[in-house]
Amino acid sequence: MSTSQTGILSRVAGSVVVGSGITDIMMGEVVLVGREELVGEVVKVTEKSFTAQVYEYTGGIGPGGKIVATGKRLITELGPGLLNRIFDGVARDLELLFRERGSFIERGVKVNTLRRDLNWEFTAALAKGATVAPGDVLGTVQETPMVLHRILVPPGMEGTLKQIEETGNFKVDESVAIVSNRQGEHKLTLMQEWPVKIPRPFREGGRLGLDLPLITGQRVIDTFYPIAKGGAAAIPGGFGTGKTITLQQIAKWSDADVVVYTGCGERGNEMCDVLTEFPNLKDPRKGRPLLERTILLANTSNMPVAAREASIYMGVTIAEYYRDQGYDVALMMDSTSRWAEALREISGRLEELPVEQGYPAYLPDRVAEFYERAGRMEVMGRPKRTGSVTIIGAVSPPGGDFNEPLTIATLRYAGVFWALDPELAFSRHFPAINWLKSYSLYSGPLLSSFTQSWGSYSEYGKTSEWWREVSSGYEEYRSRALELLNDAAGIESIARVIGESALPDDQQLILLTAQLLREGFLRQSAFDTVDAYCEPQRQVLLLKMILDFNAQAIKLVKKKVPIDIIRELPQVPLIMRAKEHPGRTEHIASLMAESHKELEKIANSYGFTIKEGSDS
Amino acid sequence: MFVKDVGDASYDEIVKIRGSDGIDRMGRVLDAGNELTVVQVLGSTSDLQADVALKFTGSTFKIPVSDQVLGRMFNGLYRPVDGLPPVYSEDLRETDGKPINPVARSQPNNFIQTGVSGIDTMLSLVRGQKLPIFSESGLPHNRLAAQIARQASVKGEKEEFALVFAAIGLKRDDASFFVDQFRNSGAIERSVVILNLAEDAAVERLLTPRIALTVAEYLAFDMQLHVLVILDDMTLYCEALREMSAAKEEVPGRAGYPGYLYSDLATIYERAGILKGRKGSLTQMPILTMPGGDIRHPIPDLTGYITEGQVFLDRDLYQRGVYPPINVLPSLSRLMRSGIGISRTREDHQDVADQLYDTYSRGVRARDLAKIVGQVGLNERERRFLEFSEVFEKRFVNQGDFESRSIEESLDRAWDLLKMVPETELVRIHEKFMEKYHPLHRAQKMVE
Structure with a gap:
């Protein structure tokens, strides 16, 4: 790669500039454009000239201006001080930018990703004389209480520890250890750099099966369409169908160790919302403010387009870095469509031949490259540990129509598809994940480990005996519920023609149960x-309560008990409200018993009992 | 316009153009190249020949701003059209604006009472929000926008909104409707009007909203005023953009609009909000007419992805005599939740809104069913929902041009309607609110 050279x-046409006079410039190299040294990246090289995309507004720059090649790729700084912070698409610290430059983002401002003025307390994990290899844990820093x-020893670094500080306070760019090898001596600091477009390496052959669930606390996701740690999910939907809220819910409540939330080409006020809300929310497991495990990347829709393209790589590189430390990381991308559009826009300016809807032909490749960076793996270095990156990408298809290039390409590489449904959103049923169209390729392997991992939660450990009993029926509940919802969809389409009251009672009961499932289970308030x-x-x-109610009611209907009697039971609205009752599980358990008693009473008045007939 | 051998033109620079007719025009550089420079002419290109004289000014497009802009009227290039001299100020601002640092934003949470029940109750507007009206030709979007401009107020505050109105390719009578409205209500003193009329050059439309927002940003963030910006009609803006894109021979995207329509619209819509440490706010109400009433058309579609919700006007409702014809189902306000509730509007507000959505959507479904099986084919429950939807449209959404309802009034009206539905169906309202606000419970309490 070239060293610093000027051309x-x-x-200059918008974010695309053409330069000449640097002979050995290469693709992906970072350039500085004009007097203000705006950062750009080389996207095309020909014999005589080269083309770069610039991450900032290029007004006032013209032919004859200078362009400097840096000899470096687009990199990001990695180290303590990422968590609990917010960055723009090229990983500039926005808080710092605000303090130095005020409310509006000026161009040409250089701000580091990591603060240089903070001290971190470092504790060594290795001693002088140890042989080290990439990924080895050199020591630790308590970045946030969570x-x-x-x-870590950075990739590509090997040798003997000539020196290491046992403990002490250091800034990120101060040396904490010296590694010596055949090439000489190398200082190691708390931070390292990585070119964002290249996946960070992990142990060879270290990819692990995707059989651990990422628990999100969202019923329609966890129960029906679960996502695995290390998996990838796509959540496409038109505007107003709740993509952002769903992503935010997962960012808040999922059992990931670290969450990287990338707002790519989205609303400024929404990022502000996250910044206002997250510090006040507590992690349900650790009881600490959620921001302590969160990194925010905000590239709002009116920031330069090229930086949007960079932001998703910044996000996934940071996620991989925490994975390498041995953590489960969840990466939210809102929205990948804005990234694809940035690709399209730059491709247009490069005058490349467009294929479908103006997108460049390489769009599916880029999508694949991105989603393939998800995974659960054994990471490099000692001690041996595993980490994962789970990618959840929102897609904003034009007109809400899923039959478009990005949605199609994404579905090819994502294992989970949460289809957002405008009909549900219109009636304010959220999350508006359509339970008939969505799927999860992970649900098979996940189901068995799902219940185990739920059971192993410390707070449920005490009741493990009871838990095993309940959760053993889980797979059955799930398929029974899906079957009911499917049946209901069929019956509804008939009811739309002949009216509900013309349906036989057993079908009306299916509709009633589907309503209980919809209101009492699928719908969840954020x-x-x-x-x-x-x-x-x-x-x-909750699922068991509704399905038991259904099973018992079927017996009543078989014995010709009118459906209206069942529908008018005072327990019916209570079942729909049980999810938000502060009595939680205890309340549900007592409500279950109560509704059973009521149904039994009706049965008795008709001269039979439910229990008796349970085997027939 | 293509120019050879300029040498030192720079991107987005402003160019002065004098044709053989002696008229001065303005242009800006779209593509600055060594051999060829592409200049976009602002204004009419008729009578221009290949022998024009160009002067490259060396600076991007800037406008002077000062407190003198209030009460003034300009054309789409910021030239006065009210007979007064141009604004003089040394404070020059680039009209393209700069992105607001998300960290510098403060969360919009001041409820704006528009006095319109459908909006206040179900898609509450808050200060600093961008909430467009999705309409069609022939629907009363201008009446509604004028009514909102007239009635908008923040609870417990006397200060009125400063208005910035940008007419983008509007017919003369539509534009004068607004100006007359402002005059009659006395709002003209605190408004700025930027007029690009239907007969004006399409290319000026690209500048009009940006000038309006630059002025609005000045009023909001320098003069600390609360500003409401009405951009009418954004569809014509997009068409002008398409025209320019075609002229530049760019690869067209959906419906011929350029692939960067989203990014371009974002640089307009994102210029709304509240900044930390400043008193003012910038609220946007863009109006767009959906071609063919199609919400999936690229313009409403991309707008909806950027703005914080939308107010959807429905021809069907209008023809049934409902004004304002707001169809609440596809409408939405994303910032509603942070602006309403216990200390802002009323504790039951969100639940009532959720319940209205649910009940009304079931009513609409029942209505569809009734079209097939007839009213007699409905069961008792469905009939109640159907009846609810009718009354909801007639007595809740429907109101007069000069009728301003307080939020409490609107919520009470809502409860009055909800009592038509069996209590067991009102599952979206918390029990504690049912007891406190449901008319039957209230009546019972009074008896006790």
Whole structure:
């Protein structure tokens, strides 16, 4: 790669500039454009000239201006001080930018990703004389009360520890250790750099099976369409169908160790919302403010387009870095469509031949490259550990029509598809994940380990005996519920023609049960303190309650008990409200018993009992 | 316009153009190249020949701003059209604006009472929000926008909104409707009007909203005023953009609009909000007419992805005599939740809104069913929902041009309607609110 060299601009058109005079410039190299040294990246090289995309507004720059090649790729700084912070698409610290430059983002401002003025307390994990290899844990820094940052030997570094500081306070760019090898001596600091477009390496052959669930506390996700740690999910939907809220819910409540939330080309006020809300929310497991495990990347829709393209790589590189430390990381991308559009826009300016809807032909390749960076793996270095990156990408298809290039390409590489449904959103049923169209390729392997991992939660450990009993029926509940919802969809389409009252009672009961499932289980309020996060235990109980009610009611209907009697039971609305009752599982358990008693009473008045007939 | 051998033109620079007719025009550089420079002419290109004289000014497009802009009227290039001299100020601002640092934003949470029940109750507007009206030709979007401009107020505050109105390719009578409205209500003193009329050059439309927002940002963030910006009609803006894109021979995207329509619209819509440490706010109400009433058309579609919700006007409702014809189902306000509730509007507000959505959507479904099986084919429950939807439209959404309802009034009206539905169906309202606000419970309490 070239060392720093200066060339001359020959053309400026929006975010694309053409320059010449640097002979050995290469693709992906970072350039500095004009007097203000705006950062750009080389996207095309020909014999005589080269083209770069610039991450900032290029007004006032013209031919004859200078362009400097840096000899480096687009990199990001990695180290303590990422968590609990917010960055823009090229990983500039926005808080710092605000303090130095005020409310509006000026161009040409250089700000580091990691603060240089902060001290971190480092504790060594290795001693002088140890042989080290990439990924070895050199020592630790308590980055936030929730996350212990492991300082790693950077990729490509091997040798003997000539020196290491046992403990002490250091800034990120101060040396804490010296490694010596055949090439000489190398200082190691708390931070390292990585070119964002290249996946960080992990142990060879270290990819692990995707059989651990990422628990999100969202019923329709965990129970019906679960996502594995290390998996990838796509959540496409038109505007107003709740993509952002769903992503935010997962960012808040999932059992990931670290969450990287990337707002790519989205609304400024929404990022502000996250910044206002997250510090006040507590992690349901550790009881600490959620921001302590969160990294925010905000590239709002009116920031330069090219930086949007960079932001998703920044996000996934940071996620991989925490994975390498041995953590389960969840990466939210809102929205990948804005990234694809940035690709399209730049491709257009490069005058490349467009294929479908103006997108460049390489769009599916880029999508694949991105989603393949998800995974659960054994990471490099000692001690041996595993980490994962789970990618959840929102897609904003034009007109809400899923038959478009990005949605199609994404579905090819994502294992989970949460289809958002405008009909549900219109009637304010959230999350508006359509339970008939969605799928999860992970649900098979996940189901068995799902219940185990739920059961191993410390708070449920005490009741393990009971838990095993309940959760053993889980797979059955799930398929029974899906079957009912499917049947109901069929019956509804008939009811739409002949009216509900013309249906036989057994079909009306299916509709009633589907309504209970919809209101009492699938619909979940992101804003209700009890309902926002639904523990796995409660999810299973709620499902069991509704299905038991259905099973018992079937027996009544068979014995010709009119459906209206069942529908008018005072327990019916209570079942729909049980999810938000502060009594939680205890309340559900007692409601279950109560409704059973009521149904039994009706049965008795018709001269039979439910229990008796349970085997027939 | 393509120019050879300029040498030192720079991107987005402003160019002065004098044709053989002696008229001065303005242009800006779209593509600055060594051999060829592409200049976009702002204004009419008729009578221009290949022998024009160009002067490259060396600076991007800037406008002077000062407190003198209030009460003034300009054309789409910021030239006065009210007979007064141009604004003089040394404070020059680039009209393209700069992105607001998300960290510098403060969360919009001041409820704006528009006095319109459908909006206040179900898609509450808050200060600093961008909430467009999705309409069609022939629907009363201008009446509604004028009514909102007239009635908008923040609870417990006397200060009125400063208005910035940008007419983008509007017919003369539509534009004068607004100006007359402002005059009659006395709002003209605290408004700025930027007029690009239907007969004006399409290319000026690209500048009009940006000038309006630059002025609005000045009023909001320098003069600390609460500003409401009405951009009418954004569809014509997009068409002008398409025209320019075609002229530049760019690869067209959906419906011929350029692939960067989203990014371009974002640089307009994102210029709304509240900044930390400043008193003012910038609220946007863009209006767009959906071609063919199609919400999936690229313009409403991309707008909806950027703005914080939308107010959807429905021809069907209008023809049934409902004004304002707001169809609440596809409408939405994303910032509603942070602006309403116990200390802002009323504790039951969100639940009532959720319940209205649910009940009304079931009513609409029942209505569809009734079209097939007839009213007699409905069961008792469905009939109640159907009846609810009718009354909801007639007595809740429907209201007069000069009728301003307080939020409490609107919520009470809502409860009055909800009592038509069996209590067991009102599952979206918390029990504690049912007891406190449901008319039957209230009546019972009074008896006790």
